[in-house]
Amino acid sequence: MIFYTLGWVDKIRQQLKEPEAQGWTAISGTYETQMVDPMFMEPEAGLAWFDRSAGTLHLLIGTQSPSIDVTAALQIFSDPLSSLGIKHVKLTAAYPGGGFGGRDTSILCLHLAIAAAYSEKPIRIANDRFEQFQAGIKRHASRCEVTLAVGADMKFKALRNHIYLNGGGRRNVSGYVAQVSGINGTGPYSVPLVDIWSRAIKTQSITAGSVRGFGAVQSQFAVETIVDELAVQIGADPIELRRLNAMVEGDAVSTGAPVAPPGLAEMCAQAAAHRLWRDRDAKQKELAVIGEVYGVGFAMSIKNYGTGADAVLDEVAIDANGKITVTTNVIDMGTGTATTLAITTARYLGANATTVNTGYLDTFEALQLEEGFKMQADNPRWTPLIYESTKAASTSSKWVHGVEQACLVLLTTGLLPAARVLWGVDTLSVDAVTWEDGKLTSEGYDPIPLAVLAKTAHDKGFVVSAMIHAFFSGRWVEADYTVGSSKFRWQIDALAIQRGGQTDRELIDRKNPQLYTVESIWEGNGQTFCATACLAGVRVDWKTGQIRLDEAVHFIAPGKVLQQDLMEGQLEGCFAMGVGQALLEVTPADGSGAGDGLWNLHVYHVPLSSDVALGKVETVTLPPESPDAPARGIAEVAMIPIAPAIGNAVAHATGVRFRKLPILPEDVRAAWRG
Amino acid sequence: MNRIDLDFTLNGERISKSDVPGDMKLVDFLQEELGLTGTKFCCGIAVCRACTVSVVRAEGGHQEAIRSCTTPVSDIRGHFVTTVEGLESDAGELHSLQQAFLDNFSFQCGYCCPGFLMASYALLDKLRRQPIPAEKVDEAIENAVGQHVCRCTGYVRYHRAIRQVLMETPGLVT
Numbered sequence: 001m002i003f004y005t006l007g008w009v010d011k012i013r014q015q016l017k018e019p020e021a022q023g024w025t026a027i028s029g030t031y032e033t034q035m036v037d038p039m040f041m042e043p044e045a046g047l048a049w050f051d052r053s054a055g056t057l058h059l060l061i062g063t064q065s066p067s068i069d070v071t072a073a074l075q076i077f078s079d080p081l082s083s084l085g086i087k088h089v090k091l092t093a094a095y096p097g098g099g100f101g102g103r104d105t106s107i108l109c110l111h112l113a114i115a116a117a118y119s120e121k122p123i124r125i126a127n128d129r130f131e132q133f134q135a136g137i138k139r140h141a142s143r144c145e146v147t148l149a150v151g152a153d154m155k156f157k158a159l160r161n162h163i164y165l166n167g168g169g170r171r172n173v174s175g176y177v178a179q180v181s182g183i184n185g186t187g188p189y190s191v192p193l194v195d196i197w198s199r200a201i202k203t204q205s206i207t208a209g210s211v212r213g214f215g216a217v218q219s220q221f222a223v224e225t226i227v228d229e230l231a232v233q234i235g236a237d238p239i240e241l242r243r244l245n246a247m248v249e250g251d252a253v254s255t256g257a258p259v260a261p262p263g264l265a266e267m268c269a270q271a272a273a274h275r276l277w278r279d280r281d282a283k284q285k286e287l288a289v290i291g292e293v294y295g296v297g298f299a300m301s302i303k304n305y306g307t308g309a310d311a312v313l314d315e316v317a318i319d320a321n322g323k324i325t326v327t328t329n330v331i332d333m334g335t336g337t338a339t340t341l342a343i344t345t346a347r348y349l350g351a352n353a354t355t356v357n358t359g360y361l362d363t364f365e366a367l368q369l370e371e372g373f374k375m376q377a378d379n380p381r382w383t384p385l386i387y388e389s390t391k392a393a394s395t396s397s398k399w400v401h402g403v404e405q406a407c408l409v410l411l412t413t414g415l416l417p418a419a420r421v422l423w424g425v426d427t428l429s430v431d432a433v434t435w436e437d438g439k440l441t442s443e444g445y446d447p448i449p450l451a452v453l454a455k456t457a458h459d460k461g462f463v464v465s466a467m468i469h470a471f472f473s474g475r476w477v478e479a480d481y482t483v484g485s486s487k488f489r490w491q492i493d494a495l496a497i498q499r500g501g502q503t504d505r506e507l508i509d510r511k512n513p514q515l516y517t518v519e520s521i522w523e524g525n526g527q528t529f530c531a532t533a534c535l536a537g538v539r540v541d542w543k544t545g546q547i548r549l550d551e552a553v554h555f556i557a558p559g560k561v562l563q564q565d566l567m568e569g570q571l572e573g574c575f576a577m578g579v580g581q582a583l584l585e586v587t588p589a590d591g592s593g594a595g596d597g598l599w600n601l602h603v604y605h606v607p608l609s610s611d612v613a614l615g616k617v618e619t620v621t622l623p624p625e626s627p628d629a630p631a632r633g634i635a636e637v638a639m640i641p642i643a644p645a646i647g648n649a650v651a652h653a654t655g656v657r658f659r660k661l662p663i664l665p666e667d668v669r670a671a672w673r674g
Numbered sequence: 675m676n677r678i679d680l681d682f683t684l685n686g687e688r689i690s691k692s693d694v695p696g697d698m699k700l701v702d703f704l705q706e707e708l709g710l711t712g713t714k715f716c717c718g719i720a721v722c723r724a725c726t727v728s729v730v731r732a733e734g735g736h737q738e739a740i741r742s743c744t745t746p747v748s749d750i751r752g753h754f755v756t757t758v759e760g761l762e763s764d765a766g767e768l769h770s771l772q773q774a775f776l777d778n779f780s781f782q783c784g785y786c787c788p789g790f791l792m793a794s795y796a797l798l799d800k801l802r803r804q805p806i807p808a809e810k811v812d813e814a815i816e817n818a819v820g821q822h823v824c825r826c827t828g829y830v831r832y833h834r835a836i837r838q839v840l841m842e843t844p845g846l847v848t
Contacts, residue, residue, distance in 0.1 A: 041716050041724055041785035041825050097714070097785030098825055129717045334783025334826045565779035565831075572828030573782060601721040601823065609820050609829035615812075617830075 012193045016147045016158050024149035024157050027230045031146060031222035032660040033643075034586040035166065036139035037132075037594060038211050039606050040333075042097025044108045044136065045126035048116030055087035059112055062096030064103040064331045065389035066359050072105070073113040084117050093359025099333035100577075101210030102137045104389045105172060133587070133599040139211035140165035140177055140200065141589045144222035148230055156245045158193035161185040163219050165208070166589050167200035172209035174200030180304065181215030186254045187223030188264050188302045188531060189245045196254055205589040210391055212577060213639050216303045221661060224299035224644035229657055238648065239277065239298050243268035247302070249625065259527055261302055261632070262625040263557025267533040270620060271298055274553055276535050280652065293540040294550070295653025299644035300533035305393040305633025308527050309518035310472040311385040313364040314402035316345060316353070316410055317465035317498070320458040322451030324353040327467075330399045331359050331390040335635060336566035337399065343563060344400050348407035349415070350435030350450050361387070366505045367469050367494045375517050380509040383471050383493050384518045393633030396562055397528060400631065402470045405492045409466035413483040413497065415440065418456035422448055458500035465498035467505065473518055474526015479510035487511075530632035531557045534578070534645035540653050545668030547583055547650055549613040556638055557622040559629035570635040571619055576607045578642020584611065586662050682750050684708070685760025696748035701725045703747045704757060712758035712788050713742055720744040722823035726789040728796045730754040737799035739792055739818070758788035761795065770843060771795060774835035782826035793819045794836045801846040808847050811840050 019026035046061035057077070063069050070091040077086040096103055108125060115123040127135065147160040163181045167174035182198035198219070200208075231238035246268060247253070247260035271277055280296035287294040313329040324345050332338040338356040345353045369386045376382035412430055420428050423445045432442050439447035457464050463483065469492065471477045476491035483497060493513065496505040521527065533555040539548045554575055561567050584605040587593040594604070643661055651657045656671040676696040680703075682689055691707070704710040704727075716724035720741040728737045731753050761769035768776070771794050781787040797818040806814055815836050824832065840846050 039825055041722070041783065041823070042714065043716070096783070098783040100825070128715075129719070334781075336779075336782065569779050569782060569827055569831060572830045573826045574828075576828035577825075600719050601717040602719060606823055606825060607828075608823065609816065609833065612828055614829055614833060 009195050012158055012195045013160065015193070016149060016160050016195070019149045022149070022157065024151055025234055026147055026149040027226060027233055028147040029226050029229065029659055031144045031225055033142045033218045033221055033581070034661050035141040035205065035208070035589045035593065036211065036581060036585050037136060037587060037604060038100040038102030038139065039604070040096070040098025040100055040102055043127040043129055043132040044103065044106060046108055046112045047122060047124050048112035049122035050086070050116045050119070052085065055085050057086050057089045057113060057116060058092070059089065059109060060092040060094055061109055061112065062094045062103065063106065063109065064096065064099040064333050064391065065105050066091050066093040066331070067329060067361055067387035068105050068389055069109040070361065073109055076110060076113065077117065086117060089113070091361065093331060096331065096333045099331070099390070100212045101214065101391060103333065104137070104210040104391055106137060107135070107170070107207070129600045130597055133594040133604065134597045137172060137209035137211070138168070138206050140167060140174065140208040140215070140218065141205070142166070142218035144219055146222045146226045148226050150230060150234065154236060154241060154244050156189055156191045159186055159189070159191045160195040161219060161222060163196070163198035165198070165200040165215065165218065166203050166205050168203060168205040168207035170207040172207050174208060177210065177215040179215070181219040183254055183527065184216035184303055185219045185223070187220045187227070188247055188300050190247050190251050191245070194254060203589070206593070206595050213303070213636050214392065216301065217581065217640050217643070220301045220640050221644050221647070224301065224641065225647055225659060228297065228648040228651065237272070239268050239272045242298070242300060243272070246300070253302070253527065253529060255527070257527055259529055261529040261531040261557060263531040263622045264300055264533070266622055267300055267531065267555040267557070270555065271533060271535045271553065274535060276537055276551060276553060284653070291542060293542050293653050294537070295649045295651065296535065296537045297645045297648025297650070297652055298533065298535050299641040299648060300531065301637060301640035302529045302531050303637035303640060304527040304529050305636065306398055306472065306528055307388060307392045307394070308473070308521040309385055310394055310398045311383065311388055312399045312402035312470050313387060314399060314406050315363065315465060315467035316403060316406035318349065318410060318414070318454045318457070320455050322351065322449070322454040324349055324351060325355040325357065326353045326403055327357040327360050327363055328399060328403070329359065329361055329364065329387055330395060333390065335395055336563065336569065337395045339566060340395055340562055341399060341403050344403045345407050346435070347404060348411045350438050350440060364467065364469070366467060366496045368507065369469055369494055373518065375515055377515060381494070383469060384473065384516070385471060386469070393635040393637070396631040396633050398472060400562065401476065401491070402468055405470060405490050406466040406468045408490060409468065409495065409497065410463060412488060414457040414463035415453045417462045418453045418460065419448055421456055421460060422452070461499045461501050463497045464500045467496040468492040469494035471516065473516040473520040475516065477513060477515055479513035481508045481510060483508060528630070528632065530634055530637045532634070532638045532641055534641040536642070536645040536649045538646060538649040538653055540650065540668060545665035545672070547663060547665070547668065549579060549611065549646065551616045552613055553618045553620060554638070555620045555622070556634055558632050558634045559624050560631040561621070562631050567634060568619060571638050574635065574638035575617060575642055576612045578639045579612050579646065580607045581639070581661060582643035582646040583662050676748070678748055678751070680747055680751060682752060683754040685756055694747055697746045700727065700742035700745045700747055700750060704742065710757060710759050714785050714788055715743055716785065716823070718743045722786070723793065723821055724786045724789040724823065726792045726822070728756040728792045736803060737796040739796040756792065756795065758791055761791060769795070770839050771798070771836070774839045775832070778831045778835040778838070780827065780831040780835045786822060786824045789822055790819055790824070790832050793822060794839070798839070798843065798846065801840065805846055805848045808841070811837055811847060815840070
């Protein structure tokens with residue numbers, strides 16, 4: 001990947017206009033994806049009341065962005081001339097029934113806050129489903145104008161992907177969605193010349209925002225469809241063409257960062273060898289004899305996980321009986337976050353947490369963090385970002401890191417000192433101990449149960465709670481922390497501890513920090529990516545045009561798997577949502593769509609079990625590429641290849657290329673009618 | 675508004691309440707009047723089935739999965755209603771379906787879970803009365819929960835868990 005200035009972009013554009021002059025074969029197309037409702041099961045709801053005597057506005061909302069909501073609510077009453085007297089906003093994050101991005105910075109919070117501020121009574125807003133369709137955040141509809149050029153050597157030479165996203169009438173996170181659609185705008189390919197341009201457009205549509213896949217669903221549907229078209233045009237095997245051009249680990253992504261994820265070539269190899277692909281033409285002919293229209297398609301994708309600059313707040317505490325509690329600002333909206341964080345403690349503390357408190361904010365005021373865009377190297381309270389929403393498949397990589405670091409603090413400053421007392425030794429390092437069956441062991445000493453260590457730590461005044469803030473911008477901020485007389489270096493940027501027998505927390509100033517800003521991500525090229533692919537077989541009813549998913553293979557390269565069932569569950573959910581994106585879900589972006597208040601599940605069809613080839617979807621999880629492979633966020637990226645794989649299968653089945661999602665029976669019938 | 679005296683059995687306990695709006699939806703009655711929030715409201719038009727509860731219309735009758743979001747309370751007078759809160763045994767043990775759902779990581783956000791549980795609960799009762807051959811089990815599951823919407827999971831683990839309970843519970847499969 002080579003970076004060019006704007007003048008060079010003009011040259012790329014010129015070259016793509018005259019591909020023959022370069023010895024290239026080029027193909028162009030416009031690709032469209034639809035407006036989609038996240039359709040989480042619980043319509044948005046919340047409570048609000050204003051305690052005038054204390055000047056505190058209380059909010060209780062099922063949200064995935066409590067930190068941002070509380071700030072937004074406070075901001076609207078921040079006018080010094082305001083006579084309302086709202087000094088504080090306190091938000092309680094209720095467990096939400098699904099999210100998928102649709103509960104990220106929703107307007108519901110502001111509606112509740114304003115209503116409560118002017119009401120003598122508590123306010124309750126509970127959308128019914130019609131209202132949720134009408135007012136809830138949607139996935140951006142998109143139009144991508146793409147040109148792709150390939151050389152005689154079957155290598156991609158240049159790609160143009162101009163992405164337009166329908167942002168609706170209120171700015172939500174459209175700017176970021178456009179950014180992510182562009183970052184992922186080359187798809188999973190190494191292309192030497194790239195012209196990517198992405199923009200969210202203000203329209204009269206319903207507000208679009210953060211929805212699983214976050215821009216990459218749109219831009220990669222376009223890429224994975226045009227790659228298929230190009231393969232057909234030049235007579236290449238679509239998977240082989242992909243394999244030849246797939247990024248390999250460490251290749252540059254669209255930003256120039258050498259951070260391409262592993263697994264793409266392996267997925268191509270496995271898919272090409274799979275009977276579904278190998279036998280696709282034979283099976284197509286065989287089924288044609290009995291009047292069945294059959295086809296197989298493939299697509300693969302990458303996407304960044306985490307937002308690039310990520311901030312986490314976690315506290316891990318152990319009581320005198322050895323029970324572990326994790327408190328965090330992250331939300332579990334069906335993402336398996338609570339379970340994942342519960343099992344995360346076992347690495348350093350020898351046991352799972354028994355309690356995980358999600359969506360907590362006030363607790364972390366103890367860290368006294370001060371947020372600022374510019375670096376304040378001498379201010380130990382400064383951080384570029386105090387908190388963020390729950391999004392971007394970041395639990396596995398970001399909040400797990402925070403909990404692990406807090407556990408490491410607890411182990412080194414609480415449990416190891418307790419072990420030293422019990423074993424009668426002066427020194428004992430983390431490396432000298434292991435956990436076996438809930439007991440701390442070290443060669444030559446009797447194992448000590450966690451509960452005994454915890455009791456000793458409490459009795460002796462060792463550390464029994466560690467509250468941390470960690471910040472990631474391509475790399476984790478790290479610093480030295482002195483606890484008692486010992487100095488440690490941890491990958492956190494703020495720490496408060498609590499000792500046994502004490503009720504107050506003790507702030508520990510960081511020393512010698514390696515600091516980063518939110519901009520450091522671009523210096524360090526620190527986005528983190530994950531790869532996935534899908535092989536899909538479909539049958540198309542030649543009378544009705546109805547497309548049925550017949551069979552599929554879903555590939556993922558997650559790296560380290562923290563919990564197999566949770567990971568597979570996210571894959572399965574992504575698959576179903578991808579089927580909806582491909583074949584079922586649409587609401588017009590104009591006045592005839594969900595904005596008219598008449599939409600519900602009788603007209604908006606989300607996949608049922610009969611739509612998702614239940615029992616006939618094989619999952620292929622590539623093994624970690626190395627012993628220290630990261631645990632990648634998979635719950636967004638895994639959705640992306642499903643729709644283009646199905647679209648490519650429909651093209652193989654019908655001989656018609658559909659460049660617009662969803663592909664509905666009437667579209668097929670119309671195409672066949674010519 | 676048609677106000678009624680409501681008398682029915684809920685999770686084994688008699689519920690008597692006077693002056694209840696007869697057209698009040700059962701899900702609202704459960705949530706707002708009784709504080710039983712286990713039964714969930716989603717689409718409100720009996721499509722998604724998240725609000726499913728199980729009803730026996732006359733003592734000894736069969737369990738029937740119904741949608742509480744469109745069922746007026748006037749319709750359940752004298753009936754025997756079971757909600758997710760009624761599945762746990764008196765000893766506090768989870769129902770075999772609940773345990774299987776947990777063991778199989780069947781749900782993610784959990785909002786549709788009570789609906790899947792209650793439809794499966796009614797299916798268990800049906801098969802107790804009329805066992806089916808093993809090869810019909812998948813079809814029976816699809817008939818029982820195939821119209822239930824889950825947005826998180828892709829259904830794989832719900833069906834797997836229900837199948838496991840049907841196959842392991844004596845007397846359901848011939």
